[in-house]
Amino acid sequence: MGRWDKPGVPHKGWVLEVIEDIKADCIGDRSFEYEICEMCQHERIRYVHILSHPNYDRVLRVGCDCACRMTEDYDTPFELERRAKNRANRMRNFLKQEWVLNSKGNYVLRYKGYNITAIKRNGSWGFCYNGNWVWEYRERRIYDFDILKIAAFEEFDDDKYR
Numbered sequence: 001m002g003r004w005d006k007p008g009v010p011h012k013g014w015v016l017e018v019i020e021d022i023k024a025d026c027i028g029d030r031s032f033e034y035e036i037c038e039m040c041q042h043e044r045i046r047y048v049h050i051l052s053h054p055n056y057d058r059v060l061r062v063g064c065d066c067a068c069r070m071t072e073d074y075d076t077p078f079e080l081e082r083r084a085k086n087r088a089n090r091m092r093n094f095l096k097q098e099w100v101l102n103s104k105g106n107y108v109l110r111y112k113g114y115n116i117t118a119i120k121r122n123g124s125w126g127f128c129y130n131g132n133w134v135w136e137y138r139e140r141r142i143y144d145f146d147i148l149k150i151a152a153f154e155e156f157d158d159d160k161y162r
Helices: 064-071 076-096 145-156
Strands: 015-021 047-052 060-062 107-111 114-121 124-129 132-134
Touching: 015 064, 015 076, 047 064, 047 076, 060 064, 064 076, 076 145, 107 145, 114 145, 124 145, 132 145
Parallel strands: none
Antiparallel strands: 015 047, 047 060, 107 114, 114 124, 124 132
16 A cells, blocks of 8 residues: 555645656657556556655655645646646657758758757767757767757757646
8 A cells, every 4th residue: 555554654735846757768669667656556657746745754756646635636737747748749759750961961850940950079969940059968968869859859848847
């Protein structure tokens, strides 16, 4: 039964801090490990709801159903998870798009009215759109074209569910 039956673990009054899609950084069919709900021990959770409580010393990583019960909010966790799933679908579709090699040897993708141009320089990748240059993703240089694609998606995606 997990923590539902443990004394000292509050059942109500939790606050939803953020939702994490643990597969967000996996490209294509690369494997990832699902998580287990820390409250009910349900396995195979991809969209992890991170909750905090003023009378509990750590955050819990739980599934949507437990998040609803713990926050006593039966709408927000479902809505945020729906948005996270939609975002994952948009990313999957974005990653499937074909980048065209231009005459200068750079890859170009037309997306949301912009030409995104990917350039490899000194062993790392960067991209440019509308005069803006991006050479890092999560404060690291980009050494893989697949990571560049994720960085480009992140730059253009409007729906931040976090």
